[in-house]
Amino acid sequence: MGIKKSVFGVLPFLGILFCPLHAEESWTFAILGDTQWASEVCTPIEGTSDTLCLSGDSLSGYRNPNSVAVDFIHQIQERLILNHKPKFLVLLGDFGDDVDVKSVQTRVTWAQELYDAQIGVFPVRGNHDEGPFVAKEFLRVFPQTRTGEMNQTPTDAFLWTDSAQIHPRLIPGSTSFKIGSHFSSPSCAVGRSYAFQESGATFIFLDPYMDSRAASCPVADQISWVDSVLKAKGGANVPAFVFGHKPLIGACHEDNLFGDNPSVDSLNTTRFMKTLVDHGVRLYIAGHEHLLQHSIIEEPGDGGLQLQQAIFSGASWKFYPSLIPTIDEKFNVPAFGKTREVALGQELGYVGYQIVQVEGERVEITSWGAPTGVMIGELIEAPNLKEQWSVRRVWGWSSRGKQTLLAPNASLTSLSDSFLGTSVRVLSGIWKTSKKDFSRRAFSALASTDWRIFSGLKSAAWTLWGLEKENGSLETPSFALAMSFNAEGLTSESIGELCLMRQEANNYWGCAGKDNLLRRPWQETDPVGTQGLDLEKNEAWAVVDQGGTYAVGVQGTLKNATRNKKQMHSYKKEKRRFFDLLGRQSK
Missing domain, CATH: 2.60.220 (Chondroitinase Ac; Chain A, domain 3)
Structure with a gap:
């Protein structure tokens, strides 16, 4: 069972095991889901059979070029830089709506805001980042998936300017820095699927999409590599985070991490879940659904394996509901005679990001969100969310x-x-x-x-x-x-x-x-x-x-509390500066 009492919880007399309690340092990373924007918006012309199509970027005030939600990205990254100061940001895929090299280039251009603040970026591709050309560009503009070296974007990948002269910085920074160690990849997805260690935690990113030769690497073929990475992390109580774009069971999309719906490939679904649970992984993290949903997923068979799943909302222009009947009910009940998902929480119509605090064996996740005014549907413009942010959920776990x-x-x-x-x-x-x-x-x-x-x-x-x-x-x-x-x-x-x-x-x-x-x-x-x-x-x-x-x-x-809450990641002490969408420095 993935949901069970830790052995430490039933051995309170082994006090010597808990000596590090006083001195563990905490650090944070952030997570952001899909960042798509409409490439074009089409409406029927009344009284005719014709349709009028306009650029989604132009309708939003030229603030979301190349089908990327730049306006939301900028607002969220401003909060990360000025308020949260994470060590790095995880991107859960679907950088833009168009399956296009320009979408990837636009997304990496706007990562420069984070690089300039010494915040790293670790991306994984989604289904809107599919295809050989995007795969090749992904590896070129995100070399950190192999080495951890940040701020290495090739000069010709920057798309600083669109028709409205919108850009985050007039001059990009140039100082590189490194995050992570012990990088590895499966042989069939080098640099697209990858893993690394940072500050005592392990991170795994799963990419089943095409490489530059149009060859795919299904997640089923990556499970042995995942197992080898988790074996090396130093014990079941060492935190590990596993990311992919698609969930194990979705809310509004039938397709999932292993195929067209959650009832297919039950053997490898169980293998994957067992690999994570056996090595102490508490949570699988995905995007794809354009909503916030937290649940418990049970394996297809009768072995009783359970694993938490978090589907994180991002900063897209479109918002989906969960379906009636659920994807779980539609496919798993006929196939296995049972539902496999237990609902723990859900929120629709919010743009959001996650702040994950790691403190030794303790993990706490804070979900930040802002209402968009659209619970189900699509936005034309990105609203100003500055006064709208609030904590939506706080949850976590610890081996103690x-x-x-x-x-x-x-x-x-x-x-x-x-x-x-x-x-x-x-x-x-x-x-x-x-x-x-x-x-x-x-x-x-x-x-x-x-x-x-x-x-x-x-x-x-x-x-x-x-x-x-x-x-x-x-x-x-x-x-x-x-x-x-x-x-x-x-x-x-x-x-x-x-x-x-x-x-x-x-x-x-x-x-x-x-x-x-x-x-x-x-x-x-x-x-x-x-x-x-x-x-x-x-x-x-x-x-x-x-x-x-x-x-x-x-x-x-408690003025003399000995628990060390100091962030492991250091930042410059001078006043932080930030630039708006037109390159103007904030006061």
């Missing part, structure tokens, strides 16, 4: 915690756990949300947890992800939470200052409850906000309706 799949109305008490002398008990609560996906499926929840140590606390810190009832909200079903604390050296007066705390911004820890602290055990009738101390059990408790990170201590800012 566990993952629990909760069906609707399942009890939350199964989330109880212990670690290095601290026990956490979920005393009440059920998973329930009124939200459903567009295909009318009820959402299950994948509750994931982590444990960490902070100096200045009276317990280990416990993180809970995955119980939010809807996108863009922190609210979870209400539940009573109790955590044990170490009372050694505490007086009756100092114990009275303790509470169950939740970590907030800037390392501030506030009491999780809102009411006065009670000195008694939790009672079933206690409403949200009630909090107290059970001194017989040495537990602090509260009734809460949010996930996040909890611990026992005295509320306030």
Whole structure:
């Protein structure tokens, strides 16, 4: 099973295994899905059989040349450079809508904004980047897929100017830099499918499309290479990320990573999933569907293998819904007598990107999104999203915690756990949300947890992800939470200052409850906000309706916390500059 409790979660007495908890450094990378724009927009001429077709670029104010969503790309990359500062950006394919060399050149031209900020780019092709000419140009303009060397775009590949004189920089930067090591590729897709290691994590990109000789390399022929890469990553708890353009089971497209629909090639689908699960890979990441969707995928057979799948929205001009009946129901039920997908979350009509924070064995994914005003359909112009961005979902996993799949109305008490002398008990609560996906499926929840140590606390810190009832909200079903604390050296007066705390911004820890602290055990009738101390059990408790990170201590800012939150990737300290679409420097 891919969704299971880590061995570390059931061996809390092996404290020596967790020494690195204090010193792990965190770093981030970003993910962006499809970036297509309409090449042309055609409308029927009333009263005639004729059609009027206009350039999609011209209709959008000449801001999206060569079928590439440059306007959205620019807005997102501005946020990456000024707000998030990731080490690199992963592109999930479909750089433009036209299967054309100019689309690839336009996309790499706009990568220059990132290169100039010392942010790398690692791309994988999609079905709109198919064909031998595009394959040849892809390898020429993205040499980093073989070496990790960034900012090596050939001079003749830059498409700085279109009919409106739009370009991100008047003069491109020239300093190269390198990200990654241990690069490899399968022999049938050198530089198109590739893998590398960076900062203790492994990254794999899968490309089944044509090479420069019009020969393809199906993913089925790459599984042995994937297995060899994952064997070398240093253990099941070392994070690994696997990317491809097409999902295992789509939302609105029948085709998938292995063929025309998710029921074909069940043997290699199972081989692929087993390879990932056996090596501790938690998640397969794809684009292609123009929406945000998180789910659990089960293998075609009866072996019980499960793997998370994330379909990430990008910055395209078109927005799709999931289908009714679902792709899963249409093909997998007739073929295998069962559905193979469990819905965890979905969002339509948003442009979005992902920020992935890696901290040792802990991974946290934050989905940022902005509404476009079109839930299903197509845009003519790219709206200004500057004031529209918000966090839509935050979720993650860690080998120190566990993952629990909760069906609707399942009890939350199964989330109880212990670690290095601290026990956490979920005393009440059920998973329930009124939200459903567009295909009318009820959402299950994948509750994931982590444990960490902070100096200045009276317990280990416990993180809970995955119980939010809807996108863009922190609210979870209400539940009573109790955590044990170490009372050694505490007086009756100092114990009275303790509470169950939740970590907030800037390392501030506030009491999780809102009411006065009670000195008694939790009672079933206690409403949200009630909090107290059970001194017989040495537990602090509260009734809460949010996930996040909890611990026992005295509320306030932990000034001497020893967990190192410093980014591994360094940046220049001078004021950051950014240029708008017309090459003008932002203030």
